[in-house]
Amino acid sequence: MKLLRVGTAGAERPALLDAQGTLRDLSGLVDDIDGALLADDEALGRIRAAGAAGELPVLDATGLRVGPPVGRIGKVVCIGLNYHDHARETGSAAPAEPVVFFKAADTVVGPYDTVLVPRGSTKTDWEVELAVVVGRTARYLESAEEGLAHVAGYAVAHDVSEREFQMDRGGTWDKGKNCETFNPLGPWLVTADEVPDPQALGLRLWVNGEPKQDGTTADQIFPVGEVVRYVSQFMVLHPGDVINTGTPAGVAFGQPEPKPYLRAGDVVELEIDGLGRQRQELKPA
Template identity: 55%
Template sequence: MKLMRWGAPGAERPGLVDDDGQLRDLSAHCPVLDGAALAPEVLERLRRIDPARLPLLPPETRLGLPWSGMGKFLCVGLNYADHAAEAGMAVPAEPVLFMKPPSCAIGARDTVWLPRGSTRTDWEVELGVVIGRQASYVDEADALSHVAGYCVVNDVSEREYQLERGGTWDKGKGCDSFGPIGPWLVTADEVADPQDLTLWLDLNGQPMQRGSTRTMVFGVAQLVSYISRFMTLYPGDLISTGTPPGVGMGRKPQPVYLKAGDEMRLGVQGLGEQQLRVQARPQP
């Protein structure tokens, strides 16, 4: 299934995407699409619903976050060797973890706002992994059974804040609107192999990122197992698994950063596409 939430910000309702790509209203069968709704038994009940019997939604309907109640927005840094090289950093011996606050998350067609004074805001297309069953100290062989589904994530990053303002990366990762997610959550049964998906991002129609999850340093099962040793993962938690090369700060001969009026289009194979406009946050 392709699950999504639709409607005005703060008033989103559950929906799904049928086999013809049409948006359908699921709210009569699932009043709230949150972490609890991602449990295997709930997803199985939703699969038995005939999408053709659900009300159609207009194609221009706003899509919000695909699910609500995300407790953790976890990210993995430098998880593609070629991206680590363009960033001038070593390939890590263990996964590099950091967090983005859930408050930065927006829908797949919403506006990305440049922070006041920002000159080095960058893009990162990533595969997102959504937890459906509580995971603590899980074995790698069992890790994928804790995954409800997958989604597209754009780990928007202000590089000056991230790398030059002292402390950890969080300052450059957590600005409002820096976590576009979706357009939908694709349940795990529709993703045959999360380690064989293409990723891409275009800026103003120009190709920037092209990659494949085949070249991850640490695969999805490894990451779920590894992270569960340090913290319990709960239904609705999100793991963003790292980005392939082609980010703005790695462009040669001159870095390229986002500016007001830019348009990003990005996607992951089988998981849908984001289309995001960039605007400058107004001065006070």
């Protein structure tokens, strides 16, 4: 299923994009697309049955904002340097264990929302990423297979970063990763049953129409199931939590000087096979 949330920010309603590409209203069945729903197999089954039977009301998508496909996100866990080609372009050795950092949940915005260039920024960068949405509580998982079994679905994420704040201002990466609007998510949450192999997905990103990233999740150093297993050794993952699993080569930071960092007025578009496409215009904060 392709689940999404539409409407003004903070007042989104749950919806389903059916197999014919028609937007369907889920508000008569569920309150929201969130961790409580994703952990409820019975509720998900009702959505599947109603969608298959054509019983859901049609929503007019004209002018309708698409919000993040998951509401009330508890935490956004991010994995750095998780593609062989991205490690090479940044001159870094492949890590022996996943590099883990966080984004605040309030950095998450819709897939077509404006991204704000922070005040004083000179090194705002792009990163297309596969986002994993947790569907079952995960703690101390023992195998990558268990990790995959705890995934509710997948989405496109844009892990926007400010490299000066991240690298040159002291401390950890948090300052360069948590600026407002720095995690567009969506347009859809595609349930795990529709993504049989998360290690066979193409990821692409364009800036002002120019191709910048063109990679595949087959190049991940730590695959999705192992990432979920690993993270569960250090924290409890709850339904509705999001894991951004890293970016392939092609970011501005990895390019020769002068590096083509983003500026207000730029337009970024990104997509992942089967998971949809995003588009953001950048504006000054």
